[in-house]
Amino acid sequence: MLIRFNKPYGVLSQFTPEGRWRGLKDFIDLPGVYVAGRLDADSEGLLLLTDDGQMQARIADPRFKMEKTYLVQVEGVVDDKALAELSRGVTLNDGPTLPARARAMAPPASLWPRDPPIRERQSIPTSWLELVIREGRNRQVRRMTAAVGLPTLRLIRTAVGPYNLDDLSTGSWKVITA
Missing domain, CATH: 3.30.70.580 (Pseudouridine synthase I, catalytic domain, N-terminal subdomain)
Incomplete structure (x- = not known):
């Protein structure tokens, strides 16, 4: 089952x-x-x-490297430089990550509200990206987005394999x- x-x-x-x-x-x-x-x-x-x-x-x-897909709301604006870094793999304190598939995206249309809502700061915009990874290190997606200057505000896994x-x-x- x-x-x-x-x-x-x-x-x-x-x-x-x-x-x-x-x-x-x-x-x-x-x-x-x-x-x-x-x-x-x-x-x-x-x-x-x-x-x-x-x-x-x-x-x-x-070892089976099953892909995991995430929608990530980050603080800041997702740009080509950040996407390129994520796509190549970033170096974290426990070593480099495998390359990821990363793309900027519009806010998901059919997303449920989070309880409690994320914290938003009026002076800093937020944006969304889709990230597909084949590893599963502790808090990996959050650490990857932080490494490229985009702290994670909301993280939603949409697929596993x-x-x-x-x-x-x-x-x-x-x-x-x-």
């Missing part, structure tokens, strides 16, 4: 809540399923869960049928 879950902001990639963060048990009440890959509590979007250990390894293990959010509303889940 494979489950697509649209993880809201403030929810951990584990069933047990911790501190101010909620757990998956608030949304998914199925015994025997486990998270395949993680998504930080302050990130939103596609989280996959499965009851199949081999499938979990194929999805989560960095062939699996995507489609029309899944925030906080809801669906079993993927083969």
